[in-house]
Amino acid sequence: MVRYKRSFASDNNAVVHPKIMEALQEANNCHVLSYGEDHYTESARERFREVFGEDSEVFFVFNGTGANVTGLASMTMPYQTIICTDYAHIHVDECGAAERFIGCRLLPLHSEDGKLRPEQIMPALSAVGVEHHSQPGVVSVTQCTEVGTVYTAEELKKLAQFSHANNLLVHMDGARIANAAAYLGTSLKAITADVGIDVLSFGGTKNGLMFGEAVVFFNRKLAQNYKYIRKQGTQLASKMRYIAVQFDVLLSSRLWLENASKANAMAALLAREAEKIPGITITQPVEANGVFVSMPQAAAERLQQRCFFYPWDKEKSEYRWMTSFDMEEEDIMEFIEAVKAAME
Numbered sequence: 024m025v026r027y028k029r030s031f032a033s034d035n036n037a038v039v040h041p042k043i044m045e046a047l048q049e050a051n052n053c054h055v056l057s058y059g060e061d062h063y064t065e066s067a068r069e070r071f072r073e074v075f076g077e078d079s080e081v082f083f084v085f086n087g088t089g090a091n092v093t094g095l096a097s098m099t100m101p102y103q104t105i106i107c108t109d110y111a112h113i114h115v116d117e118c119g120a121a122e123r124f125i126g127c128r129l130l131p132l133h134s135e136d137g138k139l140r141p142e143q144i145m146p147a148l149s150a151v152g153v154e155h156h157s158q159p160g161v162v163s164v165t166q167c168t169e170v171g172t173v174y175t176a177e178e179l180k181k182l183a184q185f186s187h188a189n190n191l192l193v194h195m196d197g198a199r200i201a202n203a204a205a206y207l208g209t210s211l212k213a214i215t216a217d218v219g220i221d222v223l224s225f226g227g228t229k230n231g232l233m234f235g236e237a238v239v240f241f242n243r244k245l246a247q248n249y250k251y252i253r254k255q256g257t258q259l260a261s262k263m264r265y266i267a268v269q270f271d272v273l274l275s276s277r278l279w280l281e282n283a284s285k286a287n288a289m290a291a292l293l294a295r296e297a298e299k300i301p302g303i304t305i306t307q308p309v310e311a312n313g314v315f316v317s318m319p320q321a322a323a324e325r326l327q328q329r330c331f332f333y334p335w336d337k338e339k340s341e342y343r344w345m346t347s348f349d350m351e352e353e354d355i356m357e358f359i360e361a362v363k364a365a366m367e
């Protein structure tokens with residue numbers, strides 16, 4: 024692979040995987056019908072059925088915010104509440120898109136490790152049936168969480184069972200679900216369809232695609248009107264083949280796992296080396312491709328001059344370092360040297 028300068032700010036900063044570039048090029052040699060009526064899209068749909076089961080149904084969209092908003096719109100009525108964590112991307116990083124376009128209230132619950140658990144949700148159910156209160160409708164989890172932790176299959180199953188028993192649907196923001204499956208050593212199905220997730224936003228962009236995400240329905244009833252929601256939600260691509268063909272390659276060659284495993288391994292190495300540096304503390308378990316550290320602000324600012332990354336919690340002097348599939352050990356060690364220099 025050609026060498027590029029690496030960034031630890033976000034896995035969105037990574038390149039497009041060369042195999043994805045090749046697939047885009049290959050799909051670029053003839054006219055096909057638009058809006059998904061083409062053989063590339065049909066083939067990608069088939070790949071999703073192989074991975075997630077015959078009962079699943081997939082729709083392709085442009086981006087993660089669009090996947091979340093349109094997916095959630097198919098699961099809710101405007102008088103309902105979407106329960107999530109206070110770190111949730113839908114709550115913090117989507118400019119209020121869910122509230123604006125779905126009309127639902129979001130209920131962010133505090134969570135140190137980014138995970139939701141039944142006992143946190145229980146108090147939010149006290150007003151079920153009371154017409155003056157927004158009604159809990161959906162529990163939205165993020166896998167991997169925004170702080171790089173990973174729900175186990177058991178944790179998800181417990182949460183989904185609790186949710187369904189209380190008439191709540193379960194949505195998963197899976198922008199980094201590949202990293203979660205790679206960490207757990209499970210299939211993608213084992214942490215979605217098999218544990219009771221109703222609708223999944225399946226991430227592609229952070230794992231090697233140029234762009235494109237997928238909304239996967241395990242609860243087929245919810246998929247019935249989704250095509251209208253997607254179109255009205257401005258997420259229907261006319262040149263659908265260019266999203267679909269990327270997913271086809273990502274899933275059929277297990278490139279998803281290769282890329283996610285690589286990104287995770289780079290984060291593990293980064294964490295191992297960083298914790299040896301006096302003054303650096305790792306603040307969250309490193310389970311996927313995010314490393315959260317606290318370090319003196321002045322040192323972080325010196326380091327950011329050389330290699331930009333985002334602050335996570337300014338008050339705690341906590342920062343987020345993300346790794347991606349296109350990093351090599353030498354990129355990590357080079358960054359570690361820069362960290363050491365900034366800490367001197």
Ligand SMILES: Cc1ncc(COP(=O)(O)O)c(C=O)c1O
Binds near residue numbers: 035165196
């Ligand atoms: C947890 C999570 N969900 C969703 C997204 C997708 O966002 P976008 O709309 O930028 O594709 C991101 C991207 O950073 C994310 O981190």
